[in-house]
Amino acid sequence: MSDDAANLKKTPLNGVEHDLGGKMVDFGGWELPVQFAGILEEHASVRERVGLFDVSHMGELTVNGPDALTLLQRATCNDVSKLENGRAQYNGLLYPTAGFVDDILIYQNSPDDFFIVVNASNTDKDYEWIADAAKGMDVDVRNVSADYAQLALQGPEAERLLQPRTDVSRGAMKYDHFGTGHVDCVTVIVSRTGTRGDGRDEIHRQTAAGPPIQRSLTAASATTGGLGARDTLRLEAKMALYGNDIDGTTTPIEADLGWIVKVDKGDFFGRDVLQREKSEGPRRKLVGFEMVDRGIGRHGYPVVDGSEEIGVVTSGTHSPTLKKALGLAYLPLDKSAPGSEFMVLIRGKETRARVVPTPFYKRAK
Amino acid sequence: MTPEDNRYAKSHEYVHPEAEGDLVVIGITDYAQKELGDVVFVELPQVGAELELGDEFGSIESVKAVSELFSPVSGEVVEVNDALNLKPELVNTDPYGDGWMMKMRLSVPEEVEEMMTAEEYEEYVEKESAH
Numbered sequence: 013m014s015d016d017a018a019n020l021k022k023t024p025l026n027g028v029e030h031d032l033g034g035k036m037v038d039f040g041g042w043e044l045p046v047q048f049a050g051i052l053e054e055h056a057s058v059r060e061r062v063g064l065f066d067v068s069h070m071g072e073l074t075v076n077g078p079d080a081l082t083l084l085q086r087a088t089c090n091d092v093s094k095l096e097n098g099r100a101q102y103n104g105l106l107y108p109t110a111g112f113v114d115d116i117l118i119y120q121n122s123p124d125d126f127f128i129v130v131n132a133s134n135t136d137k138d139y140e141w142i143a144d145a146a147k148g149m150d151v152d153v154r155n156v157s158a159d160y161a162q163l164a165l166q167g168p169e170a171e172r173l174l175q176p177r178t179d180v181s182r183g184a185m186k187y188d189h190f191g192t193g194h195v196d197c198v199t200v201i202v203s204r205t206g207t208r209g210d211g212r213d214e215i216h217r218q219t220a221a222g223p224p225i226q227r228s229l230t231a232a233s234a235t236t237g238g239l240g241a242r243d244t245l246r247l248e249a250k251m252a253l254y255g256n257d258i259d260g261t262t263t264p265i266e267a268d269l270g271w272i273v274k275v276d277k278g279d280f281f282g283r284d285v286l287q288r289e290k291s292e293g294p295r296r297k298l299v300g301f302e303m304v305d306r307g308i309g310r311h312g313y314p315v316v317d318g319s320e321e322i323g324v325v326t327s328g329t330h331s332p333t334l335k336k337a338l339g340l341a342y343l344p345l346d347k348s349a350p351g352s353e354f355m356v357l358i359r360g361k362e363t364r365a366r367v368v369p370t371p372f373y374k375r376a377k
Numbered sequence: 378m379t380p381e382d383n384r385y386a387k388s389h390e391y392v393h394p395e396a397e398g399d400l401v402v403i404g405i406t407d408y409a410q411k412e413l414g415d416v417v418f419v420e421l422p423q424v425g426a427e428l429e430l431g432d433e434f435g436s437i438e439s440v441k442a443v444s445e446l447f448s449p450v451s452g453e454v455v456e457v458n459d460a461l462n463l464k465p466e467l468v469n470t471d472p473y474g475d476g477w478m479m480k481m482r483l484s485v486p487e488e489v490e491e492m493m494t495a496e497e498y499e500e501y502v503e504k505e506s507a508h
Contacts, residue, residue: 046441047414047441050415051414051415051440052415306418307418307438308417308418308438308443337417359443
């Protein structure tokens with residue numbers, strides 16, 4: 013592993029994470045911490061107080077020029093024209109088949125200036141896809157991932173912790189808003205995006221000066237978390253994870269993300285398929301489930317009906333907050349209603365699970 | 378840190394000899410529990426099960442992953458630690474004590490002699506974690 017470790021990409025916080033005793037793993041070519049104190053403890057800190065995550069591996073693209081909006085409207089399924097300056101939008105970058113190239117966040121600086129946050133392992137693919145779609149248009153697409161570090165501050169005390177350290181206005185910290193300014197005198201973009209089920213998930217971005225902010229926030233009581241807790245947190249909120257729950261073969265309608273599909277906005281990649289799925293219903297649907305029998309249904313485990321494989325588990329874990337085994341699975345549409353029971357094949361053993369409403373966890377207001 | 382009176386398997390189980398004859402206590406090592414992270418459930422065999430060395434005797438789920446458990450010796454399962462049903466985290470907090478998994482009556486006592494001593498196991502773990 014040491015040979016490979018030398019080749020892994022490292023975030024600006026890598027040294028800090030080693031010093032803090034992070035258990036480091038290879039995550040899609042990046043050396044990142046899977047945990048520090050332990051997944052349960054880090055998870056509880058975010059639910060009860062506040063946790064800090066290094067998400068600098070995520071990619072950043074910029075789209076600038078007179079045709080920027082036209083390009084993004086064509087490449088994505090949500091209505092980018094509904095964005096205002098200083099607002100962010102969750103969106104799907106789609107193939108003509110309506111499968112996901114990626115799920116992304118688009119930030120509008122102005123109608124001809126957009127900043128896009130993408131999944132780490134998809135950065136190059138997304139850049140090439142968008143640049144290709146931009147051919148013949150008056151627009152400049154750039155991959156600026158190397159210029160940005162990214163931190164996610166998450167939990168009920170996130171705002172209280174961040175507010176005194178930044179000159180970014182309170183208004184910029186409303187859900188789906190962002191603003192530029194400083195945190196501890198470092199130039200940043202601060203935004204509130206991410207886990208709706210959590211209420212709060214502030215992400216700041218900055219040029220390669222993550223460590224001072226990280227030190228300042230952890231000194232002020234934010235618990236440092238790793239990929240493990242990030243996964244249990246996003247799963248409780250039913251946030252789809254690219255590579256697990258969505259990919260090039262799944263559409264936003266199948267993934268139960270119909271709210272980001274605006275078929276009336278004009279033509280875009282995959283529109284025909286999505287229009288049909290909206291009117292006739294998709295072939296399968298991503299549902300939340302909890303285990304009825306003992307066991308945890310995990311990514312890739314088949315869902316069976318007798319000898320027939322009828323679906324697949326895409327994510328599964330023990331929920332630290334709800335203290336039970338839950339997960340996400342694709343099921344045939346007629347078996348996807350809450351209350352329906354189905355069998356997950358766990359290491360060869362049929363194990364009962366039940367469809368439940370999602371998100372699994374929602375923060376009390 | 379690694380109890381001297383136990384023997385250890387490459388698959389990170391320990392065998393602790395009970396005072397009385399051919400009875401042993403089996404669990405996973407401190408290194409193994411740290412690698413797994415927070416344990417949320419342990420599946421153990423039925424009392425009376427006959428196991429051969431290397432047989433899968435159960436599984437252990439942590440928040441992060443599932444792992445199979447392999448019997449480091451041959452024999453009959455005479456008791457399992459039911460406390461782990463309610464408190465699986467005992468495997469994390471006290472792997473060599475309250476976090477034990479099962480008691481076995483050895484059918485081939487010599488197998489224990491073939492296992493690593495505490496010192497050998499520590500060397501083995503050092504190599505494994507350094508890769």
